[in-house]
């Protein structure tokens with residue numbers, strides 16, 4: 574596949590569509606376990622502070638998992654971004670990937686980790702509604718499955734991270750399609766104009782409709798039995814908060830993908846001479 578094929582917007586969008594399934598299925602799996610709020614609180618596990626690690630249980634899981642994956646050269650791939658900083662070098666020589674993206678250091682994972690632990694996990698995990706109708710408190714919302722739940726959290730986070738950072742490929746594709754549209758706004762550092770250029774409302778609308786259908790179907794066909802609270806009421810039919818999946822995309826994943834697109838474009842001319850920029854602007 575040539576660099577041009579790899580940057581085909583249709584091909585890139587088909588990868589984004591496929592990642593919807595990965596994200597939904599990993600959310601369904603995570604939703605089988607309790608919120609386990611302690612897992613996201615720094616210093617909540619004495620076993621970790623005794624080891625000298627002051628982060629949360631999930632941050633420790635990410636560090637341990639990503640340390641191994643880094644040694645296996647996972648993060649030399651242009652579509653893989655770690656949540657953990659200061660990872661070891663790969664034990665294998667890096668694979669040679671075609672240089673498709675313009676060199677950049679954009680990593681949106683801190684934002685992804687924050688919205689996932691604060692807004693998504695509490696919403697998609699079961700809230701026990703006790704016989705007296707009182708929703709469970711933090712203590713009762715812990716099923717002790719801290720290893721299984723964190724393993725699934727890492728899977729969800731890795732799939733959301735891949736999806737959001739694919740915004741770089743989207744931006745490179747749109748930029749090369751019409752550099753003259755973007756260059757004036759990059760030079761003027763006009764984020765608003767760049768955001769308007771990359772935003773495709775119809776694509777977003779169709780995506781959210783498709784997502785609603787997928788999440789409903791998958792939840793009915795693949796979710797485990799169980800009553801979950803959705804917006805404060807027991808949702809006996811669904812096995813995952815379908816509205817929560819759509820909201821995840823509408824309120825977090827799409828806006829963050831577009832932020833990555835604009836961040837990428839803002840640095841797309843870094844290091845180029847005036848002549849090189851003028852040549853790009855004249856090309857299309």
Ligand SMILES: C=C(O[C@@H]1C=C(C(=O)O)C=C[C@H]1O)C(=O)O
Nearest residue numbers: 743771772773774776777827830
């Ligand atoms: C990803 C794209 O860019 C933007 C972001 C989208 C998203 O995150 O789903 C969808 C359309 C655009 O507003 C695209 O054009 O496909």
